[in-house]
Amino acid sequence: MKQLDFGRADVELEVSAITILSDEEQGPVSKFQVFDRITYDSKIIWSSISGFSVEHRILKMVQWFCLFENLFSATCSICHQHLQIDPRTSQHLPPLWRDADIKGDGPCKTFHYGCLESI
Numbered sequence: 001m002k003q004l005d006f007g008r009a010d011v012e013l014e015v016s017a018i019t020i021l022s023d024e025e026q027g028p029v030s031k032f033q034v035f036d037r038i039t040y041d042s043k044i045i046w047s048s049i050s051g052f053s054v055e056h057r058i059l060k061m062v063q064w065f066c067l068f069e070n071l072f073s074a075t076c077s078i079c080h081q082h083l084q085i086d087p088r089t090s091q092h093l094p095p096l097w098r099d100a101d102i103k104g105d106g107p108c109k110t111f112h113y114g115c116l117e118s119i
């Protein structure tokens, strides 16, 4: 694992909020459901790794965010479609669940929440 270097050892890091926005938005929330869902999930992940250092948590979050490089092209590993009605938002969304194996070198599997809930 790479060590994050923020330049100064005496600086204590703190993350006060995680918000995913399009490059045209300034926040505090996105007008797009897809980014709101990723924001929601990222807050859950951030909380789930609360026992680690902030530096480690930031590294893990960056690794997780990198899994979304194909957000607008990936198809679901179950239904093989790109868009599907999300059961929580009732909006058409791409597959937002990513395979949790961030150590693997191959492409991760992607899933719609509705497809995961139906199996």
Ligand SMILES: [Zn+2]
Pocket (backbone or CB within 6 Å): 076, 077, 078, 079, 080, 081, 084, 095, 111, 112, 115
């Ligand atoms: Zn699906």
